[in-house]
Amino acid sequence: MQSSLEADATKDSNQEYVAEFIGVSKRFGDILAANQLNLGIQRGEFLSFLGPSGCGKTTALRMLAGFEPPSEGVVRINHTDMSAVPSYQRPVNMVFQQYALFPHMTVGQNVGYGLRQLRPRLPKSEIMARVKKVLATVRLGDFADRRTWELSGGQQQRVALARAIVNEPKLLLLDEPMAALDAKLRAEMQRELLDLQRSLGITFVLVTHDQEEALSMSDRICIMGGGRIAQVGTPQELYDRPVNRYVADFVGKANILSGEVVSRQDGQAKLVLGCGTEVIVPESSPDDRRRVDVVVRPEALSLSSTPQNGNAALRARVTHCTFLGDHTEYLLQAEGIGPLQINLPRQAERASGGYGVGDEVHILWAAGTGLILAAED
CATH class of the missing domain: 3.40.50.300 (P-loop containing nucleotide triphosphate hydrolases)
Incomplete structure (x- = not known):
């Protein structure tokens, strides 16, 4: 063969x-x-x-x-x-x-x-x-x-x-x-x-x-x-x-969350995260699974003190922040989801004024951010 x-x-x-x-x-x-x-x-x-x-x-x-x-x-x-x-x-x-x-x-x-x-x-x-x-x-x-x-x-x-x-x-x-x-x-x-x-x-x-x-x-x-x-x-x-x-977790930094798909259309899926927030996410290989994992990189998300139109928002609290020169690494505890990491570029952080440990913030998730992962063998 x-x-x-x-x-x-x-x-x-x-x-x-x-x-x-x-x-x-x-x-x-x-x-x-x-x-x-x-x-x-x-x-x-x-x-x-x-x-x-x-x-x-x-x-x-x-x-x-x-x-x-x-x-x-x-x-x-x-x-x-x-x-x-x-x-x-x-x-x-x-x-x-x-x-x-x-x-x-x-x-x-x-x-x-x-x-x-x-x-x-x-x-x-x-x-x-x-x-x-x-x-x-x-x-x-x-x-x-x-x-x-x-x-x-x-x-x-x-x-x-x-x-x-x-x-x-x-x-x-x-x-x-x-x-x-x-x-x-x-x-x-x-x-x-x-x-x-x-x-x-x-x-x-x-x-x-x-x-x-x-x-x-x-x-x-x-x-x-x-x-x-x-x-x-x-x-x-x-x-x-x-x-x-496995690949998402091994290559680079990654936030991997679970969600339930409520609809699919044109290579994208609407799913509900554990906290109840709805997000629109591309699929790498569409299938009929209801429960899926989604990966979103730390630099793909942003932070705000208040929700903003056009973005899904997850409430979270800052647990750690580390200044790394060109960006600041934030570790957060998101309600109903758990720990997440977000990397804010220096310019974006200057515009927002930055955030400190203990601050209550909103994690902004734009439509089309992230990727639904295929099922593992």
């Missing part, structure tokens, strides 16, 4: 996958670490596997690298089944969280290590030229003779990247490579890594549990949960149109 992924590839001959998971599962004894993964990784894209610990993202990466064989299904790279291909013969390289640099070698020797293992052997002049070129690419051109233990954390990461890309792999696999860096350096390295990927055109596959890292760097993100793929899409798609409660 042809899988849905194979069928899609057949229908779209213009779509080029550099790697594919087709019905892939992985078991470790009684533990099902990956469950029926179907995914095509597009040539030249930056794809991230994102999810909490134990969700299966690292297992997926290790199956691409050849460190773990799938228990079921097929992993393909460049349209070739990798089942019988050992890791060292695959057109991939991997950057590990701890970098795994050789302390007894210089930077240049570390970077050229993979080239020296190729058979037939490359001339020393070619190895030196390629090492010099890749060190210049990662802005370490003057560091070839340094020892790795003389470098900062960010410089060591660049050496690991240089060693990984010098062989010009089809896939560069990144296993949380920035987890050991401090916040400022991590942000700098994220930008450098993205610039490097764009300049090289190599397909990058990143594993991370840091959603901000995935959102800021990825062309597409694969959300994992319980060994399954929950949703694949661009950062904007995952944020604006999550398919279910």
